[in-house]
Amino acid sequence: MNPRAAQAFDAYRESYRATVQDSVGFSGLNYDYFLRSKARLLRMVLAKALGPDRAPDLLDIGCGVGALHPLLGPFCGALNGVDVSAPCIDQARQDNPEVRYDVYDGGRLPYPDAAFDVVLTVCVLHHVPPAERAAFAGEMARVLRPGGVGCVIEHNPLNPLTRLSVMRCPFDADAVLLARRQSEALLTGAGLGQVKSRYFVVAPTMADWALRLEGWLAAAPLGAQYLTVGRR
Secondary structure (H helix, E strand, O other), X not given: OOHHHHHHHHOOOOOHHHHHHHHXXXXXXOHHHHHHHHHHHHHHHHHHHXXXXXXXXXXXXXXXXXXXXXXXXXXXXXXXXXXXXXXXXXXXXXXXXXXXXXXOOOOOOOOOOOOEEEEEEEOOHHHOOHHHHHHXXXXXXXXXXXXXXXXXXXXXXXXXXXXXXXXXOHHHOOOOOOOHHHHHHHHHHOOOEEEEXXXXXXXXXXXHHHHXXXXXXXXXXXXXXXXXXXXX
């Protein structure tokens, strides 16, 4: 991650949720909805990939204050988070004492090879300078176990409301959004196979009709965000 971006996140240790909400509120969506949408999709995708009874050991790279972790915990085994921002990790530890957190320098992850069943990074790659993204993806693959799943969630740059939200967010000032095909190329280049993507966050509700619509439109670049997955 860009060191300047890391410093920007340090300042939002206690106000991260409110800041994100301010950036997306104009759309009628709220931050909790985005969290629940991510957790629901991840649970569904991982159950299909690893089996419905598997409680995978998961690493969240660039986890920030760990806002997603209360929703991930119920379907994970060991849950780990790592970030370049020490103040954000301090906040995450306070909020989620059952999760293991570590601080790192944005280079080599502080874990041995093949340590996790799932490696996840959520809206982090757009803060990583493009020249460093391949190395970032390589580290994701390094700490994945054979048969493990690498997951990238990113903003959809083809969605105009997403672009406006990013422009409104003060700690996204350095953001260089990447398209679905770029995320797929990064995972493929890191040696992962069966790489595929789907878009989500199509409607501002999790009503049954909206979730069915999202499923039908998963291949269309309409959602606010997308999920790219690959297998080691």
